[in-house]
Amino acid sequence: MDQKVFINSRKRLLDALPNGSLVVLFAGMAPRKSGDENYDFTPNRNFYYLTGDDEPEDIVVLKKVNNTHQEVIFIKPYDAIQAKWVGETYTADYIRKVSGINNVVNLEEFTKYIQSFIGFQGIEKLYLDLERQGYNEASTPAQDFAHDVLKRYPHVKIENVFQTIAALREVKCEEEVELMKKAIDITEKGIMALLENIRPEENERNLDALFSYTLKVNNSEDVAFKTIAASGINSCVLHYNKNNCELVDGDLILFDLGAQYQYYKADISRTFPVNGTFTPRQKVIYDIVLRGQKLVISSIKPGITTRDLNQILVDFYGVELQKIGLIKDKSEVRKYYFHGVSHHLGLDTHDVTNYGLLKPGNIITVEPGLYIEDEKIGIRIEDDVLVTKDGCINLSSHIIKEIDDIENFMKNKKR
Numbered sequence: 001m002d003q004k005v006f007i008n009s010r011k012r013l014l015d016a017l018p019n020g021s022l023v024v025l026f027a028g029m030a031p032r033k034s035g036d037e038n039y040d041f042t043p044n045r046n047f048y049y050l051t052g053d054d055e056p057e058d059i060v061v062l063k064k065v066n067n068t069h070q071e072v073i074f075i076k077p078y079d080a081i082q083a084k085w086v087g088e089t090y091t092a093d094y095i096r097k098v099s100g101i102n103n104v105v106n107l108e109e110f111t112k113y114i115q116s117f118i119g120f121q122g123i124e125k126l127y128l129d130l131e132r133q134g135y136n137e138a139s140t141p142a143q144d145f146a147h148d149v150l151k152r153y154p155h156v157k158i159e160n161v162f163q164t165i166a167a168l169r170e171v172k173c174e175e176e177v178e179l180m181k182k183a184i185d186i187t188e189k190g191i192m193a194l195l196e197n198i199r200p201e202e203n204e205r206n207l208d209a210l211f212s213y214t215l216k217v218n219n220s221e222d223v224a225f226k227t228i229a230a231s232g233i234n235s236c237v238l239h240y241n242k243n244n245c246e247l248v249d250g251d252l253i254l255f256d257l258g259a260q261y262q263y264y265k266a267d268i269s270r271t272f273p274v275n276g277t278f279t280p281r282q283k284v285i286y287d288i289v290l291r292g293q294k295l296v297i298s299s300i301k302p303g304i305t306t307r308d309l310n311q312i313l314v315d316f317y318g319v320e321l322q323k324i325g326l327i328k329d330k331s332e333v334r335k336y337y338f339h340g341v342s343h344h345l346g347l348d349t350h351d352v353t354n355y356g357l358l359k360p361g362n363i364i365t366v367e368p369g370l371y372i373e374d375e376k377i378g379i380r381i382e383d384d385v386l387v388t389k390d391g392c393i394n395l396s397s398h399i400i401k402e403i404d405d406i407e408n409f410m411k412n413k414k415r
Contacts, residue, residue, distance in 0.1 A: 026129075126157070271378070312339050
């Protein structure tokens with residue numbers, strides 16, 4: 001991504017903060033897995049959003065004084081021995097090129113700079129990303145740093161900058177939209193590879209592996225999230241991901257999956273018949289889900305909320321499910337549909353949001369589903385939608401989902 005995107009993101013952040021503010025964001029570190037092995041590293045998304053730097057341990061500091069902005073990024077020094085074992089870390093020149101931050105400093109100088117900013121320059125308001133989703137989660141570098149700063153400088157007021165950055169991340173710029181479209185297009189390649197290989201007695205695990213392989217050979221660095229390949233009764237479990245069962249003739253298989261491209265995600269769901277042909281009952285349920293999705297997408301525009309969209313779907317289901325005798329009263333819809341229809345999408349699959357009114361530049365999913373456990377029917381259809389000033393654009397509308405298209409493709413695929 002062009003450094004101008006990161007430069008603009010930092011400017012918008014500092015413009016939103018008062019004078020006398022200091023922002024410190026940490027890239028983070030990969031946790032230890034076992035022995036001397038770590039999990040794969042992935043950068044803190046707010047740090048990456050503002051810098052384009054995905055190197056572990058790096059730190060960015062942004063300062064706003066007298067309406068002027070100052071930026072400095074701290075990186076690890078070159079280590080010749082480490083370079084031989086695990087590869088070189090980013091150079092200062094590379095960080096300048098990627099981030100647009102000219103002041104690149106050795107990480108060992110960080111505490112000296114903080115002492116200068118807080119101790120000598122009179123900064124009294126420190127902004128940190130203090131997000132915590134679970135009470136028992138391990139502390140983040142930002143939370144540890146907040147504790148340390150308050151111990152040393154009790155006069156400093158610490159603020160959580162997470163929601164301020166979330167508001168910025170909600171609205172995607174053109175460059176971000178293009179990266180997400182690329183992730184969607186790679187996802188389509190993976191889905192078509194799956195369609196070629198779905199058949200009775202195939203295993204969910206093999207399809208999972210095929211999707212990952214197809215992404216890698218099409219320049220996706222990783223899956224957006226752990227792939228769901230749920231056949232038969234497994235399709236009725238919302239986040240099923242064991243992916244270890246054999247496909248059975250006459251069943252459906254539900255895929256919820258996506259590619260990641262330069263950390264931006266796609267999130268697509270499709271449901272296919274294992275033997276290539278929907279049963280009459282499966283067609284009825286699939287048609288209701290698809291019509292519900294089209295209704296929700298047609299309702300998307302600025303000023304509406306994702307909660308409003310979900311209610312539109314619930315009301316639709318309340319009528320349609322009574323027509324087919326699945327329910328007797330609209331209050332029973334939640335027995336067969338128990339999640340929300342939309343979430344924001346971006347650098348995270350469930351991207352940051354302040355849950356307000358939709359705005360142009362938001363990208364959200366639309367993923368209605370119905371799950372009838374007694375019949376082993378679980379159907380979800382999900383697309384990624386860009387909110388525009390007049391309505392929306394379905395960025396993944398080209399990915400196969402009509403009943404006739406699915407059946408014709410599977411009938412004529414290579415054997």
